[in-house]
Amino acid sequence: MQKRMPVRKDREGVSPVIATILMVAITVVLAAVLYVMVSGLISGPGTSKPQVTTSQTGYGCSLSASPRKCEAAIASASPAADLGQYKVTLFVNGTQTGTAQPLTTSAITLGTYTFRYTDVGGNGKLKGGDIMKLTTVVPSTTYKLVFLWTQDSSQVFDVTLQT
16 A cells, blocks of 8 residues: 655745746846857857968078079968968068968969969868968068968968068
8 A cells, every 4th residue: 555645735836036036047147158159259160260380491582593482381280271261461571462362272463473372282271381482572572471360350370581
């Protein structure tokens, strides 16, 4: 035979004051989470700007070659990102030569200069070992290649070459 528990008639559950406080607290927390998601404070994977370093060891400018050119290499990029995530622009003696152009492995015209990016390994990502060349350079000039992150137009890195 089972024992029956008596049903108490004086139980009311959660008091109305506690229930109201809980509802307000839950609403505030949900509003805060929604605000953070909409304002971009939480970023999804792959949206962070990479850290890129360059190497000019073994590279530089050659004025005796034809065409005259300057070269540099990417030392490291963490994480490696698609070339389409970058734009490149050129400053000659501190003056920008036109607008930033999307980074591709094709020749890019930056003012009167030609820029070529060589994707070593051909995987379509900016990574360590890739090579940059700027041709038709002139003597006694400072060239600064600036790479921009397309998502926020901020500068990722730059390379200064002196002829």
